[in-house]
Amino acid sequence: MWQVNAALREAEFGNSTPAKQGVATALALAPGRDVKVLAALTLARVGDTDRAKAMIEQLEKSDPFNKVFKLYWLPTLKAAIELNGAKSAQALVFVEAAAPYELGEPPPIQEGTLYPAYLRGQAYLLSHNGNAAAAEFQKLLDYRGIVVNFVTGALARLQLARAYAMAGDSAKAKSAYQDFLALWKDADPDIPILNQAKVEYAKLQ
Numbered sequence: 001m002w003q004v005n006a007a008l009r010e011a012e013f014g015n016s017t018p019a020k021q022g023v024a025t026a027l028a029l030a031p032g033r034d035v036k037v038l039a040a041l042t043l044a045r046v047g048d049t050d051r052a053k054a055m056i057e058q059l060e061k062s063d064p065f066n067k068v069f070k071l072y073w074l075p076t077l078k079a080a081i082e083l084n085g086a087k088s089a090q091a092l093v094f095v096e097a098a099a100p101y102e103l104g105e106p107p108p109i110q111e112g113t114l115y116p117a118y119l120r121g122q123a124y125l126l127s128h129n130g131n132a133a134a135a136e137f138q139k140l141l142d143y144r145g146i147v148v149n150f151v152t153g154a155l156a157r158l159q160l161a162r163a164y165a166m167a168g169d170s171a172k173a174k175s176a177y178q179d180f181l182a183l184w185k186d187a188d189p190d191i192p193i194l195n196q197a198k199v200e201y202a203k204l205q
Contacts, residue, residue: 001108003029004038009151011045014192019046033063034108037073041115044080052081072098072106072116079119088126095120103146112146114139114153121159130167134160154183158197170204177201 007022023039036055043052056077059069075097082091098116105112121136140147140156147153161176177197184194 001026001030001035001038004035004042005109008038008042008045011042012151012155012193014196016046020048033059033066033069037069037077037108040077041073041080044077044084047084049081049084052077068106072101072104076115076119079116079123083119083122083126086126088123091123091126092120095123103143105146109150111148111150112143113150114143114147118152118156118159121156121163125159125162125166128166130163130165134163134167137163154180155193157183158193161197162200165200165204174201174204177204 003022004026007019007026010016010022011019019042023042026035027039036059040052040055040059043049043055056074060074063069075094079091079095082088082094095116099120102114102116103112117136117139121133124130124133124136137156137160140153141160144153147156157176157180161173161180164170164173164176177200180197181201184191184197187194189195
C-alpha cells in the first residue's frame with residue numbers, strides 16, 4: 001500500500017511521472033481492490049482519465065456491494081475525473097453524494113482524508129467562487145485530528161490561500177500562503193506545487 005500512497009502524494013504535488021510509475025509498481029506488487037482504489041484516484045489526479053475510468057469500471061463490477069466504495073470513493077473518483085475536464089458543476093454533483101461520509105476514515109487509507117471536501121473546494125475554485133472554496137478547505141484545517149498528516153491537510157493551506165485571493169481578501173491570502181510556505185520550508189526545492197505557490201505569493205506582495 002505504501003507505494004500507491006506515495007504515488008498519490010506525488011500526484012497531488014504535481015509530479016505526474018513518478019506518480020504514474022508508482023501506480024505501475026503498486027499494481028505489479030499487489031493488484032488488489034484497495035490498491036486499485038488509490039491507483040484510480042492517482043491516475044485521475046494526474047489527468048490519465050481513460051485509465052482511471054477503466055479501473056473504476058473494474059472496481060464497480062468486481063465488488064458491486066461494497067458500500068464504502070459506492071458511498072465514498074466512487075463519487076470522489078468521479079468528481080476528480082470531472083475536474084480534469086474543467087466540469088466544476090458536475091464535479092460538485094458527484095462529490096456532494098459523499099458529503100455525509102467525508103469525516104470518516106474509509107479504507108484503504110488508515111486516516112481521514114476529507115477528499116470530498118478537498119475536491120469540492122477545488123470545484124468551487126474552478127467556478128470562481130472563492131468564499132465557498134475557502135469554507136471547504138477550512139474544514140481540513142478544522143479537523144486536523146481526522147486528517148492528521150495526510151497530504152490533503154498540508155495542501156489545504158495553499159488552496160485556502162488561493163480561495164482567499166480569489167475572494168479578494170489579500171490579507172488572509174498572504175497569511176495562508178505564509179503558513180503553507182513555513183510548513184514546507186524544508187521541502188525539496190523542485191516540488192512543482194511548492195514552486196507554484198511561491199510564484200503566486202510573490203504576486204501578492
